[in-house]
Amino acid sequence: MPIERGGKTVFGASVGILMLETQFPRVVGDMGNAYTWPFPVQYRVVRGASPDIIVRKNADALSDHFIAAAQELVASGADGITTNCGFLSLIQDKVAAACDVPVATSSLMQVPWVQALLPPGKRVGVLTISKSSLTSKHLKAANVPLDTPIVGTENGSHFTDAILDDHPSIDFDLCLQDNLDAAKQLTTQHDNVSAIVLECTNMVPYAAEIRKLTGVPVYSIYTFISWFQSGLLPRRFSMEVNDPL
Secondary structure, eight states, X not given: OOOOOOOOSOXXXXXXXXXXXXXXXXXXXXXXXXXXXXXXXXXXXXXXOOHIIIIITTGGGGHHHHHHHHHHHHHHXXXXXXXXXXXXXXXHHHHHHHOSSOEEOOGGGGHHHHHHHSOTTOEEEEEEXXXXXXXXXXXXXXXXXXXXXXXXXXXXXXXXXXXXXXXXXXXXXXXXXXXHHHHHHHHHHOTTEEXXXXXXXXXXXXXXXXXXXXXXXXXXXXXXXXXXXXXHSOOOOOOOOOOOO
């Protein structure tokens, strides 16, 4: 057997996820459901960090709580840290400075990358759970251009309130419709939007239907962390040449 390096307790679960403290149900596709991921993950709940506080009030006020939880994840073996709320872009720099591993706090961090892939004259659009709460500070922290087209789901019937008010039960059909309505509004009002980034991690279960409706690529916390993890724990190849026939 080869000699292996140690130095941590948990091996193989390279991604550590900082979770808001919630009670609402999380279906497969939501990053808070461990079945979502094709690789092992580790979780820490940040006590007192409710969706209402993080989105509608002041996420930065709880930055020390997130840092402490992130450091616990790193100590237990996480090789990279993420969170389950796009609004936590506000604390990206603080958490990254406090952890000796890569940190990816927000799906919004994908916006500049996706924009670089698009043809001239085309734009990335953002769907968010609360446009009224998504400030220039959040955007700047994620390097998102301030003129990025943004539409929120807060004018829908269910999704925003169910998540931000932490309902104990959720009608996922209504949530899907709210997300589709917002996506249609985004691409109708901004006809140059040719890719969408989902700010909210709870939108991932609806990404495929959003793609089908709008006809444009959809990026989310799932696409971001799948990429993120692929660098933390690269796939090992056999380096053999096999004839598929």
